[in-house]
Structures are given as C-alpha cells and as structure tokens.
Amino acid sequence: MTFDELQKAWQSQQENYKSKIDSNLILKEVKRNQRHFESAILRRDIGEIGCAVLLIAVSLYFGIKDRLWPMWLLAILCFWVGVFMVVDRIVQKRRQPCVSDSLFNCVKSSLAQINHQIWLLKNVLWWYLAPLGAGLIIWFGYCGISVMISENPTGGYLLFILACIVGTILLYWGIYWLNQWAKRKELDPRKYELEELMNSLKNTQV
C-alpha cells in the first residue's frame, strides 16, 4: 500500500461511523455544562474573596472596638492577600490559552500559564502563608504578653496561647507541604509534557 492509497482509505473511513447524536439534546447539555462550569468558578471566587472579606471585617471590628493594633495589622495583611489573589486572577484570565489559536500559540500560552501556577505554589509562603501566619502569631504573642504583664497571669491561658501558636505553625507547614506536593504531582509533569510539545514544534522551525 502506498501513502496515497492509505490517504484514500483513511478519508473513506468517515463513512465508517454511525453516530446517534441528537444535536438539540447535545446543545442543551453543552449549555448546562457551561452553566455548571461558570457557577463552579463563581462559587470558588466568592468563597476565596468572601473568606478574605470576613477576616478583614472581623479584624477591623475588634481592632476598632478594643483598640488592638495587632488586629489592624492582621486586617492589612488579609487585605494584601485578598488584593494579590484578585489581581492575579484578573491578569491570568486575560492570558488564558485560546484553543482556536494555532497549536504553537496554544501550547505557548498553556506553558506560560502552568509556569505561573508553579511560581504561585513555589512562592505560596511569601504571598499567602507568611503574611497571614505572621499576623496571627503576632496577635497570639500580643495576647500572651498581655497576660504575662497582667496582675494575675494564668498558666492555663498562657499554655492555650502557646498551643495556638504551635497549631498555627503546624497548620501552615501542612498547607505549604500540600502545595509543594500538588506542584510536584500535578504541575511539574504537566510542564515537562508541554515543554516537550513546545520543543518538538520549535525543532520544526528552520
């Protein structure tokens, strides 16, 4: 068989599929799927932003009510994390890979997106964990010092604050570890896959 004959046989295989597709039903399902996808994105955004807003509101409330500077600090740090997440989401949304673009451009933008996600997870300590963790630990430390300098320092209360500090450090270490695990397990292999694809396309560019 020559390639020309193979080409003919290949093209005639279109007749070889019998499809039982109802395009109206498919359309309904595509629209349902789109709604499901959009509502999932909306729920995620509301959840993340809602948490940040709630934390800022609570910190501000106690900061104003009891004139506690560590609460003001915590509110500022929460605000920074929230703004960072929102700005990053908006910027990345504009850089979304376009599947109707050529393969070369689609792979290029997918690679850029995956590299950015890797950067976010690699640096999660600096833009997320450290600001929030530092804010909480400063707050617990402030409470501890207040108890110690008070007239009747209670050992139990101090122990509770110490447990809170240790708990926060352990929790944040766990979150950091989980993020790095996700990077290694999900994103790195994906990056290598896309790089390989990109290189194979680049090698064709004489």
Place this chain on the structure above:
Amino acid sequence: MPTDNREKIFQRWLDEYQKLIFKVVRTYAEQPQDKDDLFQEILLQIWFSIPKFQGDAKETTWIYRVAINTSLTWRRTEKRKRKRFRTEFLDIQEITQFKGAGNELPGDQCVLDQVHEAIRQLPKTESSMILLYLDGLSYDEMADVLGISKTNVGTRLNRTKKKLALLLKGLIDDF
C-alpha cells in the same frame, strides 16, 4: 454574538463535522471512556470558541485547531473534575463493516486499526501532522493549524511519514 446565532452555528458544525471530530478523538484516545470524555471536551471548547469565530479562517481549519489543541492539552485527571453529559446522547459506534468510496475493500478496517495504533505511538505533534495529512489538508492549512511555516510542514511531514512507514512495516511500500 446573539445566542440564537451561536446555537445555529453549533448545531450546524455538530452535524457537519462530528465525524471529523471523532476521527481526531480516535487518534488521541484509546479507551471508550476516554474517547467519550475527549469528544465532550472538544464539543464544549467548540461552543466556547464560536463567539471568537470571525470567518477569517476556514471552518474546517477552525474545527481542527480546536479539536487538536484540546486533544493535546487535555488531561485525564481534568476530565473527572467536570460534570459530564449523559452518555446516551453521545452514542457513537463504529460500524464493523468497512465501506470504501464506492468499492468494498476487505481488510481495510483492520489496516486502519493498525494505522490508528501506529499514529498513537508517534510523538504528539507528529501524530497531529499525519492526521491532517491523511485527512487531505493542504500544506497551507496544516501550517495554519499547527502554527509553523509551510516549508517546515513539508520537511517534518516527510520525516513523520518515514517513521509511520517504519511502524507499519509491511503495510506501506513508499519508503
């Protein structure tokens, strides 16, 4: 774009190009469950792409771009995260009896199965290239889908055909 227009385009594309899409799916997915998932993902991406379609590119080129890009960037792990269509809507079956262009070619189905298997063994970009070649796209159209120059399509295609002929030793006599 008005919703009615978008729906009309989607339905027309689905009617006209579903077999083209399924051929791409068959090239990149082997298991029935994967084929089904990839087919659904491509349909969804086509739906999302319609508002961007300005008519600058040919419809077939557009569909190939969406189908190939989706197939190459599609991941098995992702597919489970998204709620899927009900499978009865997507019951695509392959007829076992092969019908050629006017004449019966016994054994060609078996040959095509071997060709699909061999294409799946090629690197992803090369499998896209051979898929477009076998579907009869011109060098210009292939360059447009892949985003590489026409000259490079020619050079690369020749190399890929040699690789495919090696994988299909005994079937192809061109090389």
